Amino acid sequence: MLLLYSMKKFGQYVSTFILVILIGVSAYFIYQKTLSPCEKPLEYSIGQFDTQFGISQSDFKFYIIESGSVWEKVLDKKFFIYNPNADFKINLIYDERQLATVQKQKTDFGLSMVEDIFKKLDAEFNIFKSQYDQKVSAYEQNLALYKKGNLSNAEIQQLNKMAYELNKETSQLNALLKERNLKAVEYNKIAQSYNKKYGHGLEFNQAEYTDKEINVYQFGNRKDLILALTHELGHALGMDHVENPKSIMHFLTGANTEVSLTPSAEDLAELKRVCKM
Numbered sequence: 497m498l499l500l501y502s503m504k505k506f507g508q509y510v511s512t513f514i515l516v517i518l519i520g521v522s523a524y525f526i527y528q529k530t531l532s533p534c535e536k537p538l539e540y541s542i543g544q545f546d547t548q549f550g551i552s553q554s555d556f557k558f559y560i561i562e563s564g565s566v567w568e569k570v571l572d573k574k575f576f577i578y579n580p581n582a583d584f585k586i587n588l589i590y591d592e593r594q595l596a597t598v599q600k601q602k603t604d605f606g607l608s609m610v611e612d613i614f615k616k617l618d619a620e621f622n623i624f625k626s627q628y629d630q631k632v633s634a635y636e637q638n639l640a641l642y643k644k645g646n647l648s649n650a651e652i653q654q655l656n657k658m659a660y661e662l663n664k665e666t667s668q669l670n671a672l673l674k675e676r677n678l679k680a681v682e683y684n685k686i687a688q689s690y691n692k693k694y695g696h697g698l699e700f701n702q703a704e705y706t707d708k709e710i711n712v713y714q715f716g717n718r719k720d721l722i723l724a725l726t727h728e729l730g731h732a733l734g735m736d737h738v739e740n741p742k743s744i745m746h747f748l749t750g751a752n753t754e755v756s757l758t759p760s761a762e763d764l765a766e767l768k769r770v771c772k773m
């Protein structure tokens with residue numbers, strides 16, 4: 497999904513590029529188009545609204561305001577303004593196929609398990625590698641002294657012991673690297689087949705953001721809906737996904753009920769980055 501996300505982003509760049517070429521004539525217009533909501537509030541209206549979810553349109557509007565304010569409160573700035581005539585639409589779309597997709601998504605969660613294992617191995621490898629590098633440089637310093645003839649017999653014995661241990665650690669390091677790389681291959685394979693199957697990535701199931709709209713397809717409860725809207729409004733601000741799974745902008749936010757509506761440190765850093773703070 498990370499791969500997919502960057503492809504999606506690439507697609508956005510391409511379409512923005514084409515748009516710029518096509519319009520070309522009005523620099524002002526293009527300037528207006530490229531302003532992020534940090535600089536100029538994004539005006540939105542409610543587009544398609546299916547009543548099967550059991551909430552009213554005014555409730556929905558209220559939830560959008562609440563979601564937007566999660567980001568607005570941080571910088572004490574208005575990012576999103578309701579305007580019934582705005583081109584940017586926020587849609588609530590009822591689609592049974594989405595519910596079926598969510599079920600499939602849950603069974604396919606082997607993907608996040610493999611990702612967790614890979615990250616653990618990667619961290620282990622990096623820790624081992626930095627300790628190993630330190631030992632290598634200590635060894636090399638002593639070796640230089642030895643070559644100058646500056647070491648006592650006891651120190652030479654010590655140096656031989658270091659070399660012996662380093663050799664052992666080199667094979668350990670290589671084994672760790674091999675294990676880590678195997679897991680990476682496995683992860684990429686599963687992620688690829690997942691993306692092939694679902695095309696739009698994991699978050700599509702619940703909600704998605706495009707340049708023109710936000711679509712919400714599915715939610716369990718009020719908090720779930722606000723979280724999905726807050727995540728997609730974050731994308732509308734220009735925010736990318738962040739690593740910490742407890743973040744609003746984590747790519748699996750919708751599937752994680754542990755996420756609170758308070759932005760994590762990673763969310764805040766990303767918001768400040770896009771708003772150039």
Ligand SMILES: [Zn+2]
Pocket residue numbers: 699727731737746747
């Ligand atoms: Zn997202």
